[in-house]
Amino acid sequence: MPKIVIAEDEPDIRELIAFTLRFAGFEVVPTSNGAEALDAVRREVPDLIMMDVRMPKMTGYEACRAIKADPKVQHIPVIFLSAKGQEAEIKEGLEAGAEEYLLKPFAPDQLIERVRTILAKYGK
Numbered sequence: 001m002p003k004i005v006i007a008e009d010e011p012d013i014r015e016l017i018a019f020t021l022r023f024a025g026f027e028v029v030p031t032s033n034g035a036e037a038l039d040a041v042r043r044e045v046p047d048l049i050m051m052d053v054r055m056p057k058m059t060g061y062e063a064c065r066a067i068k069a070d071p072k073v074q075h076i077p078v079i080f081l082s083a084k085g086q087e088a089e090i091k092e093g094l095e096a097g098a099e100e101y102l103l104k105p106f107a108p109d110q111l112i113e114r115v116r117t118i119l120a121k122y123g124k
Contacts, residue, residue, distance in 0.1 A: 002047040002124050003027040004115070007037030007063065008081065009055040013104070017050065017081075020108040021115065034058030038066050041073050047124045048115060053082040053093065061096045068097035077118050081106075 004026050008014035011032075018028045029044050031037045035057040041049055049067065051060035058066075060080055068074045077099035082089065090101045099118055102111070 001025060001027050002119050003029065003044060004048045004050060005029045005031060005037055005040045005044060005046045007031045007034055007049070007051040007055060007060065009033055009052060013052075016108075017111070020111055023108075024112045024115070026115070034060055034063035038063050041067055041076065042070065045073060046076060047122070048119060049076055049078045050115075051078060051080055053080055053084065053089065061092060064093070064096040064098055075122075077122055079114070079118065 004021055006014060006017050006028060008017060009032050014030050018030045021028050029040050029046065031040050033055045037051060051063060053060040064078050067078065078097060080093040080098045080101045081104055083104045085103045093101045102114060
């Protein structure tokens with residue numbers, strides 16, 4: 001069962017994403033900010049990481065850069081989740097090392113499909 005670390009500071013959104021992914025058969029490790037996510041990623045070594053961009057303690061961009069600089073976990077794909085769809089933000093996310101940038105709100109089936117597609121690309 002693929003394991004996914006989620007970093008989202010809004011509890012309702014975090015729970016919705018976690019519920020959606022668990023329902024689809026994934027193991028989920030929810031965290032509430034970038035620093036917690038980084039710790040969880042290093043501890044759990046998941047198959048995929050989903051992060052909000054704007055979070056307290058450490059932004060998604062900062063956490064993604066730290067993950068991509070760590071040889072133990074740099075291979076793990078990162079998906080950014082954000083309500084901000086400006087070209088500059090998407091570019092910054094992809095330059096930080098993200099695999100994809102999903103805009104909120106998204107439909108649960110759309111989320112599951114993107115996750116499965118990315119996991120398949122990485123042989124998971």
